[in-house]
Amino acid sequence: MKNNKQEIIVEAALEVFRDKGYANTRMADIARRAGVSYGLVYHYFAGKEVLFDVIVEGWWGQLYQMLKDEGASDTECREKLENIIKFFLDTYAEEPNLVSIFVTEVSRSSVYHTAGGLAKFRTFFSLTEEIMREGQKKGFLRSDIGPHYLTYIFLGAIEAFISIMVLGKEEVTRERRDRTINGIIKVFLFGAGAD
Amino acid sequence: MKNNKQEIIVEAALEVFRDKGYANTRMADIARRAGVSYGLVYHYFAGKEVLFDVIVEGWWGQLYQMLKDEGASDTECREKLENIIKFFLDTYAEEPNLVSIFVTEVSRSSVYHTAGGLAKFRTFFSLTEEIMREGQKKGFLRSDIGPHYLTYIFLGAIEAFISIMVLGKEEVTRERRDRTINGIIKVFLFGAGAD
Amino acid sequence: MKNNKQEIIVEAALEVFRDKGYANTRMADIARRAGVSYGLVYHYFAGKEVLFDVIVEGWWGQLYQMLKDEGASDTECREKLENIIKFFLDTYAEEPNLVSIFVTEVSRSSVYHTAGGLAKFRTFFSLTEEIMREGQKKGFLRSDIGPHYLTYIFLGAIEAFISIMVLGKEEVTRERRDRTINGIIKVFLFGAGAD
Amino acid sequence: MKNNKQEIIVEAALEVFRDKGYANTRMADIARRAGVSYGLVYHYFAGKEVLFDVIVEGWWGQLYQMLKDEGASDTECREKLENIIKFFLDTYAEEPNLVSIFVTEVSRSSVYHTAGGLAKFRTFFSLTEEIMREGQKKGFLRSDIGPHYLTYIFLGAIEAFISIMVLGKEEVTRERRDRTINGIIKVFLFGAGAD
DNA sequence: CATGAATGAGGGTTCATTCAT
DNA sequence: CATGAATGAACCCTCATTCAT
Numbered sequence: 142m143k144n145n146k147q148e149i150i151v152e153a154a155l156e157v158f159r160d161k162g163y164a165n166t167r168m169a170d171i172a173r174r175a176g177v178s179y180g181l182v183y184h185y186f187a188g189k190e191v192l193f194d195v196i197v198e199g200w201w202g203q204l205y206q207m208l209k210d211e212g213a214s215d216t217e218c219r220e221k222l223e224n225i226i227k228f229f230l231d232t233y234a235e236e237p238n239l240v241s242i243f244v245t246e247v248s249r250s251s252v253y254h255t256a257g258g259l260a261k262f263r264t265f266f267s268l269t270e271e272i273m274r275e276g277q278k279k280g281f282l283r284s285d286i287g288p289h290y291l292t293y294i295f296l297g298a299i300e301a302f303i304s305i306m307v308l309g310k311e312e313v314t315r316e317r318r319d320r321t322i323n324g325i326i327k328v329f330l331f332g333a334g335a336d
Numbered sequence: 337m338k339n340n341k342q343e344i345i346v347e348a349a350l351e352v353f354r355d356k357g358y359a360n361t362r363m364a365d366i367a368r369r370a371g372v373s374y375g376l377v378y379h380y381f382a383g384k385e386v387l388f389d390v391i392v393e394g395w396w397g398q399l400y401q402m403l404k405d406e407g408a409s410d411t412e413c414r415e416k417l418e419n420i421i422k423f424f425l426d427t428y429a430e431e432p433n434l435v436s437i438f439v440t441e442v443s444r445s446s447v448y449h450t451a452g453g454l455a456k457f458r459t460f461f462s463l464t465e466e467i468m469r470e471g472q473k474k475g476f477l478r479s480d481i482g483p484h485y486l487t488y489i490f491l492g493a494i495e496a497f498i499s500i501m502v503l504g505k506e507e508v509t510r511e512r513r514d515r516t517i518n519g520i521i522k523v524f525l526f527g528a529g530a531d
Numbered sequence: 532m533k534n535n536k537q538e539i540i541v542e543a544a545l546e547v548f549r550d551k552g553y554a555n556t557r558m559a560d561i562a563r564r565a566g567v568s569y570g571l572v573y574h575y576f577a578g579k580e581v582l583f584d585v586i587v588e589g590w591w592g593q594l595y596q597m598l599k600d601e602g603a604s605d606t607e608c609r610e611k612l613e614n615i616i617k618f619f620l621d622t623y624a625e626e627p628n629l630v631s632i633f634v635t636e637v638s639r640s641s642v643y644h645t646a647g648g649l650a651k652f653r654t655f656f657s658l659t660e661e662i663m664r665e666g667q668k669k670g671f672l673r674s675d676i677g678p679h680y681l682t683y684i685f686l687g688a689i690e691a692f693i694s695i696m697v698l699g700k701e702e703v704t705r706e707r708r709d710r711t712i713n714g715i716i717k718v719f720l721f722g723a724g725a726d
Numbered sequence: 727m728k729n730n731k732q733e734i735i736v737e738a739a740l741e742v743f744r745d746k747g748y749a750n751t752r753m754a755d756i757a758r759r760a761g762v763s764y765g766l767v768y769h770y771f772a773g774k775e776v777l778f779d780v781i782v783e784g785w786w787g788q789l790y791q792m793l794k795d796e797g798a799s800d801t802e803c804r805e806k807l808e809n810i811i812k813f814f815l816d817t818y819a820e821e822p823n824l825v826s827i828f829v830t831e832v833s834r835s836s837v838y839h840t841a842g843g844l845a846k847f848r849t850f851f852s853l854t855e856e857i858m859r860e861g862q863k864k865g866f867l868r869s870d871i872g873p874h875y876l877t878y879i880f881l882g883a884i885e886a887f888i889s890i891m892v893l894g895k896e897e898v899t900r901e902r903r904d905r906t907i908n909g910i911i912k913v914f915l916f917g918a919g920a921d
Numbered sequence: 922c923a924t925g926a927a928t929g930a931g932g933g934t935t936c937a938t939t940c941a942t
Numbered sequence: 943c944a945t946g947a948a949t950g951a952a953c954c955c956t957c958a959t960t961c962a963t
Contacts, residue, residue, distance in 0.1 A: 688878065691883075723867050
């Protein structure tokens with residue numbers, strides 16, 4: 142429960158954007174959900190797009206921070222990969238609306254992917270790829286496959302799990318979180334094939 | 337080059353939906369791109385949503401058909417998995433707009449995922465899971481991980497590659513196609529871990 | 532059951548105009564109900580308004596004819612008044628759609644009442660007023676009230692009954708017809724007051 | 727001259743609905759006539775139909791109120807009947823647009839007479855019939871004719887006069903009003919027949 | 922005669938944004 | 943800070959009418 146109106150509005154926007162999607166969200170909906178007047182939303186945010194960008198920027202900020210931290214840390218590769226998965230699952234547990242919006246409105250939106258949007262993704266992938274490359278260099282990951290291939294597969298698997306949760310509006314229990322991390326890591330590192 | 341107007345309109349809709357996304361697509365755009373009058377679009381399709389659904393249904397139809405064929409065939413598991421990847425890549429090569437729309441407007445759209453939409457996905461996943469389950473039974477895939485986990489990871493990886501292509505509007509050469517199939521299969525079956 | 536297409540179309544138009552009203556009637560509805568193609572309606576009738584006018588003209592023709600016949604005949608006044616009521620009730624029994632359209636689309640329509648339309652009504656009232664005037668001259672009707680007053684009240688009463696039937700889509704049995712005629716005549720001639 | 731915009735819009739709507747009829751009224755016409763922007767009409771009223779209903783409900787409200795008052799009062803029957811006529815004529819004098827709309831768009835409209843619309847009329851007739859029935863019981867009105875017959879004839883006569891005024895866009899002078907009341911009452915109570 | 926594809930102007934409605942209070 | 947009335951461009955859809963076959 143935030144006190145200041147600005148945060149209340151952002152919180153309300155998160156909910157509405159998640160429920161209805163960007164295109165079907167009305168500024169009036171946000172104001173109503175926030176319990177503030179129509180005009181106040183415009184008092185704090187220049188417009189619908191700005192409000193959306195504020196939210197998305199917050200997400201990218203968290204994501205980059207985490208990836209940079211992992212990249213810089215000297216934990217071993219496997220733990221880094223686990224931490225990345227953990228980040229998504231834990232953020233989903235704490236801020237499901239934020240992650241939902243990322244999955245449904247940003248991740249695949251052709252609309253969002255214009256100039257600036259695409260650049261965000263490239264950074265996201267680059268930071269991850271750096272970790273993969275390091276893993277290869279250290280002999281932890283196989284080197285006969287390009288690091289960006291590994292990146293795609295790894296992030297694709299995470300996104301698939303997250304998407305399922307988002308679309309099904311599922312809860313993530315602690316136990317499920319660990320099982321999911323374990324499953325993804327196991328398959329990613331050792332493969333789905335029987336020995 | 338299609339002859340009949342109905343197909344021309346669908347073709348135009350595919351292009352515009354891809355370029356602008358559903359929400360930003362104007363019926364006027366479709367008519368203009370198709371080179372027909374505004375009203376003719378409504379002569380053939382009851383409205384924007386119907387037109388979109390026609391397109392999406394077509395996609396689901398192809399996808400289900402392929403998965404059912406694979407499920408019923410007696411080719412070995414590895415080949416089935418390859419064929420699934422092949423399907424996405426080949427369809428993207430032949431009908432990039434269709435696949436793009438699937439990725440950007442259907443796959444993760446909170447809007448699409450209501451009622452009927454979700455059911456489509458469940459079917460998609462079930463059919464794939466069936467193949468995974470069979471692979472486990474035949475001893476080809478590891479059994480210490482649930483079949484739906486394998487499904488998520490496998491499909492997630494494919495989707496990630498497809499998404500990259502879609503968002504970057506990339507071409508798929510024959511050579512790239514094979515390399516991608518190979519990469520996904522290798523990692524999925526044997527893991528990204530060294531040795 | 533008419534054979535030639537032209538009449539079939541008029542018949543269909545009668546039904547649709549009655550069911551939906553002029554404004555909500557689509558040319559497509561008429562074609563469909565008539566079981567003919569879209570274009571054929573235009574082959575025979577220049578447009579929606581023309582088709583409507585054909586119908587309405589037919590009604591006015593019958594009405595005028597009846598009133599002129601009554602005006603010219605030498606039956607006594609009471610019988611003339613009865614015949615006027617009878618005309619409405621019998622026409623309703625035989626052609627309910629025609630009478631319905633008159634009541635709902637012509638009689639009170641501000642749209643219809645432009646120039647030509649208003650003139651039709653004046654003729655209708657004049658012809659009736661002539662009969663009232665004659666009744667006064669022959670000492671059958673009271674003369675301390677203007678003939679057009681009598682006309683309004685008389686026709687108003689008839690229209691009220693017809694409207695009830697039309698709006699309730701009621702049937703007129705022979706027995707009901709006679710009772711209605713009797714009721715209107717009794718009250719109109721002798722009043723509703725107890726002696 | 728009303729102050730608040732909402733009333734101004736209703737007033738403008740009354741004028742336009744009267745002039746052009748419901749079907750031919752454009753929301754833009756109403757906004758223009760009210761001197762407000764297009765959007766403001768929608769700010770106050772959900773749509774064209776709602777705006778129309780607001781107007782019509784107002785009419786029914788007044789009408790019912792009057793009939794209930796008359797039904798409950800202990801004035802004698804003749805005066806009640808006079809008051810009913812008076813109500814229509816006076817309302818027409820003060821709010822000609824309202825009465826016009828009732829006559830042209832509600833009273834006989836097949837469109838209006840669906841579901842709720844028909845019920846309104848039944849109430850209108852019932853309330854009037856109650857007065858007739860009371861008149862019969864008190865020996866003021868003849869009892870050999872059903873009360874609803876009397877109702878139809880009485881209301882039919884009033885409506886005929888009102889319609890003439892509406893369609894002719896006539897003014898009602900004080901003198902004309904009294905003459906009309908007197909005429910209707912005389913014929914209704916004592917008949918048009920010469921003794 | 923008969924068909925139905927094709928046209929496009931027109932109208933109701935939505936909603937982001939502005940602004941006076 | 944806060945409100946919500948006011949604006950109007952934009953868009954989906956309807957449907958009378960035309961016309962090629």
